[in-house]
Amino acid sequence: MPSPRSTGIHKNQRSCSASSRRTSGAKTPPALCRSPSSMALASPVRGRPTVDFGRPLPTPSSYATSAPYLHPSSNRHQMTDKTRSDRAPIVRFAPSPTGFLHIGGARTALFNWLYAKGRGGKMLLRIEDTDRERLTPAAVDAILDGLKWLELDWTGEHVSQFAQAKRHREVAEELLARGHAYRCYLTTDELDAMRKAAEAEKRPLTIRSPWRDRDPGEAPKGQPYVIRLKAPREGETVIDDQVQGRVVFANKELDDLIILRSDGTPTYNLAVVVDDHDMEITHVIRGVDHLTNAARQAQIYAAMGWEVPVFAHVPLIHGPDGAKLSKRHGALGIEAYREMGYLPAALRNYLVRLGWSHGNDEIMSTSQMVDWFDLSGIGRSAARFDFAKLEDLNGHYIRATSDLDLMKRLEDILPFVPGGAKIVARLDANTRAQLLAAIPSLKERAKTLLELLDGAGYLFAERPLALDDKAVKLLDAEARGRLGALLPKLEAADHWLAPSLEEIVRTYAEASGAKLGKVAQPLRAALTGRAVSPPVFDVMAVLGRDEALARIRDQAS
RNA sequence: GGUCCCUUCGUCUAUCGGUUAGGACGCGAGAUUUUCAAUCUUGAAAGACGGGUUCGACUCCCGUAGGGACCGCCA
Numbered sequence: 001m002p003s004p005r006s007t008g009i010h011k012n013q014r015s016c017s018a019s020s021r022r023t024s025g026a027k028t029p030p031a032l033c034r035s036p037s038s039m040a041l042a043s044p045v046r047g048r049p050t051v052d053f054g055r056p057l058p059t060p061s062s063y064a065t066s067a068p069y070l071h072p073s074s075n076r077h078q079m080t081d082k083t084r085s086d087r088a089p090i091v092r093f094a095p096s097p098t099g100f101l102h103i104g105g106a107r108t109a110l111f112n113w114l115y116a117k118g119r120g121g122k123m124l125l126r127i128e129d130t131d132r133e134r135l136t137p138a139a140v141d142a143i144l145d146g147l148k149w150l151e152l153d154w155t156g157e158h159v160s161q162f163a164q165a166k167r168h169r170e171v172a173e174e175l176l177a178r179g180h181a182y183r184c185y186l187t188t189d190e191l192d193a194m195r196k197a198a199e200a201e202k203r204p205l206t207i208r209s210p211w212r213d214r215d216p217g218e219a220p221k222g223q224p225y226v227i228r229l230k231a232p233r234e235g236e237t238v239i240d241d242q243v244q245g246r247v248v249f250a251n252k253e254l255d256d257l258i259i260l261r262s263d264g265t266p267t268y269n270l271a272v273v274v275d276d277h278d279m280e281i282t283h284v285i286r287g288v289d290h291l292t293n294a295a296r297q298a299q300i301y302a303a304m305g306w307e308v309p310v311f312a313h314v315p316l317i318h319g320p321d322g323a324k325l326s327k328r329h330g331a332l333g334i335e336a337y338r339e340m341g342y343l344p345a346a347l348r349n350y351l352v353r354l355g356w357s358h359g360n361d362e363i364m365s366t367s368q369m370v371d372w373f374d375l376s377g378i379g380r381s382a383a384r385f386d387f388a389k390l391e392d393l394n395g396h397y398i399r400a401t402s403d404l405d406l407m408k409r410l411e412d413i414l415p416f417v418p419g420g421a422k423i424v425a426r427l428d429a430n431t432r433a434q435l436l437a438a439i440p441s442l443k444e445r446a447k448t449l450l451e452l453l454d455g456a457g458y459l460f461a462e463r464p465l466a467l468d469d470k471a472v473k474l475l476d477a478e479a480r481g482r483l484g485a486l487l488p489k490l491e492a493a494d495h496w497l498a499p500s501l502e503e504i505v506r507t508y509a510e511a512s513g514a515k516l517g518k519v520a521q522p523l524r525a526a527l528t529g530r531a532v533s534p535p536v537f538d539v540m541a542v543l544g545r546d547e548a549l550a551r552i553r554d555q556a557s
Numbered sequence: 558g559g560u561c562c563c564u565u566c567g568u569c570u571a572u573c574g575g576u577u578a579g580g581a582c583g584c585g586a587g588a589u590u591u592u593c594a595a596u597c598u599u600g601a602a603a604g605a606c607g608g609g610u611u612c613g614a615c616u617c618c619c620g621u622a623g624g625g626a627c628c629g630c631c632a
Contacts, residue, residue, distance in 0.1 A: 399595080
C-alpha cells in the first residue's frame with residue numbers, strides 16, 4: 001500500500017483518527033500523535049506507551065497495575081517523549097557473527113548510521129555472540145571489515161554480548177525474585193510431545209508450562225530447568241513502530257519465552273533487552289524479521305519497568321525473483337561486492353534507496369543522505385535487489401571519482417580479482433603511471449572496477465598482441481596496407497600526444513579518401529587486439545611512442 | 558496451519574481524496590560519434606481483484622487473491 005508518509009502531518013492525522021491502526025510518524029515527535037488513541041492505552045509505568053497490557057491481569061505479576069494511573073489529559077507522556085526525541089539518539093548495529101556481513105545487514109547498518117549521524121547521535125556496534133556453537137571467529141572480522149569498507153563507523157570498541165552473560169543472568173534472577181519469571185522443568189521430550197500433539201490436532205502451538213503456577217516446592221531436586229518469563233495471558237502487547245505503525249499482538253498468542261537456558265546462559269531476547277537498556281539505546285532499527293521479537297522484548301521491558309526504545313523495523317531485501325535473498329542471488333558477503341568492483345559510495349547510494357526515498361532524488365552524496373534520511377521515508381514493502389541499477393549507480397560514481405582515488409581502489413582489489421595477481425606483478429613506477437594516465441578514458445566506459453581493469457588490459461598486453469576475432473576481421477589486407485602507409489607519418493610525429501596524433505591520422509584518412517573509421521578501427525585492433533577500446537589516440541598516447549609504433553608495425557604490411 | 562506485515566510501469570520508487578499517475582534503472586528509437594561508452598532527445602510501460610465511504614478513491618474502510626516474515630533451551 002502506498003501509504004501517505006511524505007509529511008508527518010498527514011500521517012499524524014491518520015494515526016490519530018480512531019479508525020487507524022497506525023501511529024507512526026517519525027518526522028514529527030511521536031508524542032504529538034499519541035494524544036487520543038494511544039494515550040488511553042498507554043502503560044502509565046513509563047513515559048512511553050509502547051507496551052499495553054490492556055485490561056487488568058489475573059496474576060499478581062501484573063505489570064501495569066503496579067503503577068499509578070495517569071490521566072490521559074496529563075501531558076507527561078508528551079513531555080517524556082519530547083525529552084527523548086530531543087536527546088541525541090543512540091542506535092546500535094547488532095549482527096550475529098555466524099557469517100559474513102550480508103546485504104540486508106549492510107543496509108540495516110547504513111540506516112542506523114544515517115539516523116545517528118543526522119541527529120548528532122552515535123552508533124554502537126554489538127556482536128550478538130551468545131550462541132557459542134554457531135560462533136565463527138572469522139565472522140566478526142568479516143563484519144568489521146565490511147563496515148569499514150562501507151565507511152560506516154561506530155563509536156567506541158565493538159562489544160561482545162557474550163561478555164555480559166553474567167549481567168543477563170542477574171536480570172533473569174531478578175525477574176524470578178520479583179515474580180515475573182519462573183523455573184520451568186519441562187523436559188525436551190515433554191516439549192516435543194506437546195508439539196506433536198498440536199500438529200496432530202492442527203492447532204497452533206502455544207506452550208503453556210504447568211510450572212508457571214506450580215508451587216516451586218514441588219520442583220524435582222537436581223533436575224535441570226529453564227527460566228521462563230511469566231508473560232501476561234490477557235490483553236495486548238502493542239509495538240508503536242516507526243515503520244510498521246501500530247502493531248498489536250494478543251497476549252494469548254504469545255507464550256512464556258525462555259530467558260535463561262538450562263545451562264544458565266541467557267537467550268537472545270533477554271540479552272538484547274538487557275544490553276539495549278544498559279547501552280542506553282534510544283532507537284532500535286533492524287529488520288522486520290524481528291518484529292515478533294519486539295513484542296516479546298516489550299514484555300521483558302515491562303517486567304523490568306524499563307523504558308522501551310523507539311522501534312523501527314525495516315522491510316527485508318529480496319532476491320531478483322522476489323523470494324528471500326539466497327546465496328544464489330545477492331546474499332553475498334559485502335566483500336563480494338567489493339571484489340566485483342563496486343564502490344562503497346555507490347553501494348551506499350543503492351542501498352539507501354532500497355526501501356527509503358526522498359522525493360525523486362536518486363543520486364545523493366553521503367552528506368545529503370545524512371541530512372535527508374528519516375524513518376518516515378521508509379516503506380513497508382520488501383524490495384528486490386537489482387544489479388542493473390547498482391551497476392548504473394556504480395558507473396556514475398566511478399566517473400565522479402578522482403583518478404588517483406580510483407587508482408587506489410584498483411590496487412586495493414587487485415589481489416582478490418581474477419587475473420589481478422598478474423597485473424600486480426607487472427606494476428612498477430612506469431606501468432603505474434601508464435595506468436593512471438589511462439584512467440580518464442577508461443572510467444568513462446566502466447560500470448565496475450573489474451570492467452575498468454578489463455579495459456586496461458591493452459596496457460599489460462605483450463607483443464605480439466593476441467587478437468580477438470573481431471580484431472582479426474578488422475585487420476584485413478586492405479587495413480594492413482593502410483597501417484603500412486600511415487606508419488611513417490606517425491613515426492615522424494613531433495609530439496606523441498593525442499591531439500597531434502589525431503591530426504596526423506585525420507590528414508592521412510582525408511588524403512587517402514578513407515573514412516576515419518576505416519583507419520581508426522584497424523589502428524585500434526593493432527594497438528589493443530580488440531575492436532572496442534578507449535579512443536585510439538588516447539591509447540597511443542598512453543602506450544608511448546615506441547610501444548605504440550611497434551604494435552602498429554607488427555600488423556602493418 | 559496460527560500470528561503479523563505487504564501489493565503503483567519488468568525493477569526501485571513519487572503521490573497531502575481532485576495530477577494527462579511523476580522520476581530513476583532496464584528496454585526500444587533517434588541525435589552525436591573512430592569502436593564502445595558517456596551525453597542529449599524520444600517511445601512503450603503501472604494503481605492485483607471485488608465491494609463500500611465520498612461530489613470525487615492509487616490514496617480511507619471491508620473482503621478476495623497473491624507474496625513475505627515469524628512461530629527453537631538460534632540470533
